Structures are given as structure tokens and as C-alpha cells.
Amino acid sequence: MTQVPFLLTLYYSFHSWNLMQPLLGIRFVGLANYAQIVLHDPIFRTVVVNTVVLTGSLLVLTILLGLVLALLLTRSFPGRAVVRTLLITPFLIMPTVSAVMWKNMLMNPVYGLLDYVLRSAGLPGPDWLATYPMPSVIAIVAWEWTPFMMLILLAGLQSIPLELLDAARADGAGPLGVFRFVTLPHLGVYFQIAILLGTIYLVQVFGEIFVATSGGPGIATTNLPYYIYLTGFQYWTIGSASAMGVITVVLTMFAAMGFFRILAGAITRVTP
Amino acid sequence: MTRRGVDVALTLLTYVVALVMVAPIAWMALTAFKTEPQAFQIPPLLLWRPTLENFRYAFHVAEFGRFFANTAAIGIGSTLLACLLGIPAAYSLAFYPTRRTRDVLFFVLSTKMLPTVAVIVPLYVLFTRAGLLDTRTGMILLYAMMNLPLVIWMMHSFFLEIPPEIVEAAQVDGAALGAVFFRVTLPLAVPGLMATVLLSIVLAWNEFFVAVSMTYTHAATLAVFIASYKTSEGLFWAKMSAASLLTITPVLLAGWFSQRQLVRGLTMGAIK
Numbered sequence: 001m002t003q004v005p006f007l008l009t010l011y012y013s014f015h016s017w018n019l020m021q022p023l024l025g026i027r028f029v030g031l032a033n034y035a036q037i038v039l040h041d042p043i044f045r046t047v048v049v050n051t052v053v054l055t056g057s058l059l060v061l062t063i064l065l066g067l068v069l070a071l072l073l074t075r076s077f078p079g080r081a082v083v084r085t086l087l088i089t090p091f092l093i094m095p096t097v098s099a100v101m102w103k104n105m106l107m108n109p110v111y112g113l114l115d116y117v118l119r120s121a122g123l124p125g126p127d128w129l130a131t132y133p134m135p136s137v138i139a140i141v142a143w144e145w146t147p148f149m150m151l152i153l154l155a156g157l158q159s160i161p162l163e164l165l166d167a168a169r170a171d172g173a174g175p176l177g178v179f180r181f182v183t184l185p186h187l188g189v190y191f192q193i194a195i196l197l198g199t200i201y202l203v204q205v206f207g208e209i210f211v212a213t214s215g216g217p218g219i220a221t222t223n224l225p226y227y228i229y230l231t232g233f234q235y236w237t238i239g240s241a242s243a244m245g246v247i248t249v250v251l252t253m254f255a256a257m258g259f260f261r262i263l264a265g266a267i268t269r270v271t272p
Numbered sequence: 273m274t275r276r277g278v279d280v281a282l283t284l285l286t287y288v289v290a291l292v293m294v295a296p297i298a299w300m301a302l303t304a305f306k307t308e309p310q311a312f313q314i315p316p317l318l319l320w321r322p323t324l325e326n327f328r329y330a331f332h333v334a335e336f337g338r339f340f341a342n343t344a345a346i347g348i349g350s351t352l353l354a355c356l357l358g359i360p361a362a363y364s365l366a367f368y369p370t371r372r373t374r375d376v377l378f379f380v381l382s383t384k385m386l387p388t389v390a391v392i393v394p395l396y397v398l399f400t401r402a403g404l405l406d407t408r409t410g411m412i413l414l415y416a417m418m419n420l421p422l423v424i425w426m427m428h429s430f431f432l433e434i435p436p437e438i439v440e441a442a443q444v445d446g447a448a449l450g451a452v453f454f455r456v457t458l459p460l461a462v463p464g465l466m467a468t469v470l471l472s473i474v475l476a477w478n479e480f481f482v483a484v485s486m487t488y489t490h491a492a493t494l495a496v497f498i499a500s501y502k503t504s505e506g507l508f509w510a511k512m513s514a515a516s517l518l519t520i521t522p523v524l525l526a527g528w529f530s531q532r533q534l535v536r537g538l539t540m541g542a543i544k
Contacts, residue, residue: 006386008394069289077283085528086290089297092527094478094494097516100501101300105509111312113299120315143293151535155543193542204387207480207495211502225481228389233485238393245390256385260378263542 006249012242019236033243043219044227044244051223051251054138055202061142063194066149073150074157091147099211102140103129133213133220140208145201149194156190157183193262199255203248224248297520304513311509326514336515339497344522345408346493347476350415351469357416358423359465363453365424366431367439377428381540384421388481399486406488414486415476422475422537423468429541430464431457467533470526477523494519 013033017026037044073084090098106114107128115125128136160183168182206225209215215222215230222230224244232241303311305322330336361380365373395414396405404410434457442452458465480495487496498519501512527534535543 005391005394005398008397009390012393012397072282072286072289075279075282075286077279077286079287083286083290085531086294088527088531088534089294089524092474092478092523093297093520094480094498094523096480096495096498097520098296100498100512101296101516103502104512105300105303106296111314111509113296113316116314116316143296147293148538152539152543155535190543193539197539200385200387204389204481207499210480210484211499214502225387225389228392229481229485232393232396238397242393245387245393248387249390252385252387256382259385259542260381263381263540264374264378 009242009245012238013246015239017238019238029239033239034247037240037243037247043222046219047222047224047227050134050219050221051203053134054141054205054221054223055199057138058141058145058202058205059195059198061138062145062149062198063153063191065142065146066151066194067153069146069150070153070157073154087150088147090144093144095144095207096211098140098144099208102136102143103212107136129213130217133217137205137209137212137221140212141202141205144208145198148201149198152190152194152197153187156187160186189262193259196255196259196262200252200259203252224251300513301517303509304517306510308508308510311513326510327518329511330515330518334497334511334515336497336518339492339494340518342408342411342491343477343493343495346411346415346491347473349408349412350419350476351472353412353416354419354423354472355465355469358420359427362424362427362431363457366428367436367457377425380421380424384418384540388418392482392485395482396485405486406490406492408491411483411487411491411493414482415479418479418482419472419475422472422540425540426468426471426533426537427461427464429536429544430461430468433464434460464533467530467537470530471534471537474523474526474530 014028014030015026016024016029016032018024069087073080073087104112106112109115109125109127112125114128118125126132164182164186165178168178173181203223204225205223206229209221209223209226210229213221215226225248228241228244228248231237231244299316304326305324306317306320307323307325310317310320365377399405399410402410404413438460439452439457442456447455477493478495479493480499483493483496484499487493498516501515530537
């Protein structure tokens with residue numbers, strides 16, 4: 001049932017159809033939409049690069065920060081449950097809320113809290129979204145998604161058998177040795193899950209860009225979903241928007257297939 | 273530093289990191305109780321007489337209640353529908369496995385792994401023709417479709433944790449399928465069901481891409497309403513903060529309450 005819309009997307013992608021020009025109707029154009037997008041649309045190329053930069057930086061940043069948070073949180077200390085709850089909170093915030101909040105109240109060059117804190121420390125407080133649009137968007141989304149990676153890696157850390165850690169320490173491994181030779185290898189599959197799911201979810205970042213930058217300045221922060229939104233729902237060129245949707249699926253398919261392979265292993269263990 | 277010293281330092285670091293992560297949200301929550309001039313004071317005002325004026329404004333002038341009602345109706349309605357369809361499916365997949373069970377599970381999941389941008393165009397065309405555009409019914413159908421894989425996978429993984437012997441024992445005692453389901457299986461899966469329901473509501477509540485593409489005035493959700501603060505409305509920080517705070521509170525409560533199962537839901541049971 002839910003696959004039907006995608007088959008229709010595929011069908012539309014071979015047609016020329018503009019909802020604002022109903023007299024032209026729907027015409028079959030073969031691969032013309034794809035040729036136009038890939039060969040003759042310089043904006044599309046920038047958009048793909050933006051999407052790769054955004055997704056890639058977010059993956060690296062959220063997984064590294066998530067690992068640090070998970071390592072801090074896997075120790076036992078007073079108030080751990082409360083700290084855990086606080087740390088997952090950014091992930092629960094509605095993306096449009098975090099975008100209006102960061103854009104206005106934190107990153108405003110005159111009244112923003114972030115700029116105030118930086119200036120108080122004698123550092124410059126620039127107009128973030130105008131001067132560094134892409135890093136600013138990355139910062140906002142990383143703030144939301146680090147807790148997600150933290151939860152995945154925390155589950156990984158807590159699944160390491162204590163005997164294994166004790167054995168490594170008994171064999172004379174220091175904290176760094178234990179981390180390098182026991183913890184990191186054990187986290188392998190958890191890193192894979194974090195990367196694969198992260199790719200699938202983070203390619204789709206939309207609300208933060210819609211609100212904080214509208215894809216700008218220029219097209220500096222326009223990614224695939226935002227460009228598809230513009231093409232489909234502002235310019236009403238259904239054929240091109242569909243073709244770009246198909247291209248997005250092809251780009252994320254490998255991540256999805258990798259994740260399926262891991263899941264297949266996970267359910268084989270439980271189902272008889 | 274001694275071992276104990278390192279331990280205390282790491283704990284303090286954890287507290288500081290947690291406070292920094294929630295600082296933006298706390299700042300927004302405080303601003304919601306300020307007047308507009310107070311919200312813009314530099315250095316930030318830390319002691320003031322709190323006002324409820326912004327909340328009154330949200331309900332009486334900004335029509336917050338209408339968007340809230342839409343969001344709640346759509347979130348709860350779509351979750352009920354997804355559970356109605358998904359729980360029986362998960363039940364039969366868990367307790368009556370066949371050779372095809374795994375294929376069915378992965379087919380269900382493949383729709384969740386498909387980027388939304390790849391299906392939005394045909395859905396828009398379909399909804400225009402069916403008169404479902406900008407209606408609560410339409411949004412309930414869409415979000416139910418989006419959350420159905422989540423419900424099936426989560427409930428399937430919770431049902432698998434119930435020992436089949438319990439179900440068999442009830443059947444041997446002569447209980448009919450309905451009685452086994454409602455008296456034995458479902459009560460055992462209630463904690464999992466709660467988490468599934470809450471997570472499904474959270475995802476529908478926060479969703480933005482589909483909402484902004486498919487609604488205009490009648491069925492617009494809070495995510496769309498908040499996004500309107502991206503323009504000049506964003507100059508009213510106190511009013512914006514009050515509306516944002518009201519928007520995120522239900523989701524924060526639901527998310528905190530179901531946080532133990534959060535990672536299982538978001539990774540489709542790959543991580544427990």
C-alpha cells in the first residue's frame with residue numbers, strides 16, 4: 001500500500017507536468033527530466049554537494065559528541081537518571097521550535113544569548129546565519145541529533161560484559177588500552193547502526209532549513225528535500241520534483257540496505 | 273590527580289555538559305514569562321516579576337488553541353489508526369511465524385526507510401483529487417501510514433519477548449483467539465504498547481515536511497504555526513517563547529516518560 005506513491009513518483013519523473021499550466025497537461029518526456037537536472041541544472045549540483053556536506057558533517061559531529069556523552073553517562077554517579085533525561089531533551093524538541101529559537105534568541109548578533117556569552121568572554125559574536133550559514137545549520141541540527149547517537153552508543157557501552165572489562169584490566173590494560181582494544185571493537189555494530197540510520201534520517205533534514213535560512217543566503221544551505229519542496233510546491237514542476245525524489249532514494253538506498261542486513265541478523269537471533 | 277579526583281571531575285563535567293545542552297530550552301522557558309522589552313535586555317535579565325501575558329496572547333489573539341487542537345487530533349487519531357491496523361499484524365507475525373514472516377517485516381520497513389520527499393508529490397496530487405488536502409482526516413491517514421511500520425516493528429519485538437508457552441497454555445485451556453489476545457497477550461505487552469503509542473504521537477506531533485506541504489489553514493499543525501515565526505513574527509521573542517513552550521511541553525512529557533524505549537523505537541528494535 002505504501003509503496004504505491006513511490007511507483008507514482010517514478011511514473012511522474014518520466015513526464016513533464018506543471019500544475020500551474022494545466023493546459024499543457026501531462027506529457028511523456030522519457031529521461032528528459034533527469035537529463036535536465038543532472039546535466040543542465042547547476043543549482044542541482046550545488047544542492048547535492050550541500051546535502052553531502054550537511055549529512056557528512058552531521059554524522060561525524062553527532063557520532064563523536066554522542067560517543068563522548070555516552071562515555072560520560074555510562075559511569076555511575078549521583079543524579080545519573082536526571083542527567084540522562086536532560087541530555088535526551090534536545091532530541092524531543094520540535095525541529096521548527098529549535099530553529100526559531102536558535103535563529104532568533106541564540107544566534108541574533110545583537111540580542112542573542114550565544115553572542116552575548118561569547119562577547120562577555122572577549123570573543124567576537126558574528127551574525128552566525130549570515131556569515132556562516134552552513135556551519136550554523138549544522139550546529140542547530142547537531143544539537144538535536146547528538147542525543148540520538150548518544151542513546152545508540154550508550155546501549156552499546158552497556159552491552160559490554162563486565163567480565164571482559166575486568167579481564168582486560170587484570171591483564172594490565174590502562175583506561176586507554178581498554179577503550180582501544182575492548183570498548184571500540186565492541187561498539188562496531190552500534191557505530192554501523194548510528195551511521196546507517198543517521199544517513200537515512202539526516203538526509204531528510206528540512207524544518208531547520210525552512211525556518212532558519214530558507215535555503216539561503218542564495219542557495220548556500222539548500223539541500224535535496226528543500227530543493228524538492230521548492231520545485232514541487234513553489235514552482236509546481238511535478239516531473240522534475242519527482243525525478244529529484246527518485247535520485248534521493250537512490251542516494252540513500254545503500255544506507256537502507258546496510259541497515260536491513262544488520263536487522264536481519266538481529267531478528268534471526270530471536271525468531272526460531 | 274588521584275583516581276577519586278578524576279572521578280569527581282568527570283561527574284562535574286557531566287553536569288556542566290548536561291546544563292549546556294538544555295540551556296537553550298531553559299532560556300526559552302524563562303523568556304516565555306517576560307515582557308517583550310525584558311526579553312531583549314542585555315545583559316540578560318535574571319530576576320523579574322513573571323507575567324502570563326504571553327500565554328493569554330497565544331490563546332486569545334494568535335489562535336494557538338486551534339493549531340493545538342489540530343495537532344492533538346491528528347497525533348492521537350493517526351496513532352489509534354496505526355495501532356488498530358498494526359497490532360493485529362504484529363501479533364500474527366510474532367505468534368504465527370511462517371517462512372514469509374521476515375519478508376513481510378522487511379517490506380513493511382522498506383516504506384519507513386524511503387525518504388518522505390520521494391512520495392510527497394503523488395500524495396499531494398492524490399489528496400487534491402480526493403478532496404483530502406488540508407483536512408484533519410487526510411493528515412490522520414498520512415501519519416497513520418507513516419507510523420504503521422513503527423507500530424508493527426515495535427509491537428512485534430515486544431510480543432516476541434512474551435514466552436509462547438504462556439499463549440499455548442491459554443489455548444490449551446480452551447481460550448479463543450480473542451480471549452487469548454485481550455486477556456493474556458495484550459496485558460503482558462502494555463508497557464511496550466504505552467511506549468509505542470507515545471513515540472508515535474511524538475513523531476506525528478513534531479512532523480513538519482508533510483504538514484507544511486499538505487495543509488494551509490484548516491488542518492495546519494503546531495509545527496506549521498511555529499514556522500510562521502521565521503519572519504517578522506520572530507521579533508516578538510516573549511510571545512514566540514510562550515507558544516513554543518506550550519508546543520513542546522506535551523512531547524517532552526511523553527518523551528521523558530517513554531525514554532527507556534525511545535532507542536528501540538527509533539532503531540526498529542535493532543537495539544533494545
